[in-house]
Amino acid sequence: MGDKPANNPLHGVTLEMMLNRLVEHYGWEALGGMINIKCFKHDPSVKSSLTFLRRTSWAREKVELLYLRTPPTRDG
Numbered sequence: 001m002g003d004k005p006a007n008n009p010l011h012g013v014t015l016e017m018m019l020n021r022l023v024e025h026y027g028w029e030a031l032g033g034m035i036n037i038k039c040f041k042h043d044p045s046v047k048s049s050l051t052f053l054r055r056t057s058w059a060r061e062k063v064e065l066l067y068l069r070t071p072p073t074r075d076g
Contacts, residue, residue, distance in 0.1 A: 009068060015053055015060065018067040019046055025070055035062045 010018075022031055023046070032040035037059050039049045053060045 010064060013067075015063070016046065016050055018063055019049055019053070021073075022063065022067060022070065025073070034066060035059065 026034070028040060028044040032044070037052065037056075039045075039052045053063060
C-alpha cells in the first residue's frame with residue numbers, strides 16, 4: 001500500500017515553509033554558515049533560494065535535514 005504519511009515527518013511541509021521557518025529561527029547569516037550556498041550568503045531572498053533548492057537536490061536535502069533538527073517553535 002506504500003508509505004503512510006504519518007511515517008514521513010516532512011509530509012505536508014512545503015520547501016517554502018521549511019525555508020521560512022529556518023530563516024525565522026536562524027536568520028540568513030547563520031543559515032549561510034550552516035549550509036554553504038551562495039543564495040543564502042549573497043543578497044538572500046526566499047524566491048531566489050527556492051528556485052535554487054528546487055533544482056539542486058543536494059542542497060534541498062541539507063535544508064530538509066536542518067529543518068528536521070531545528071527545535072519547534074512554541075506555536076507549532
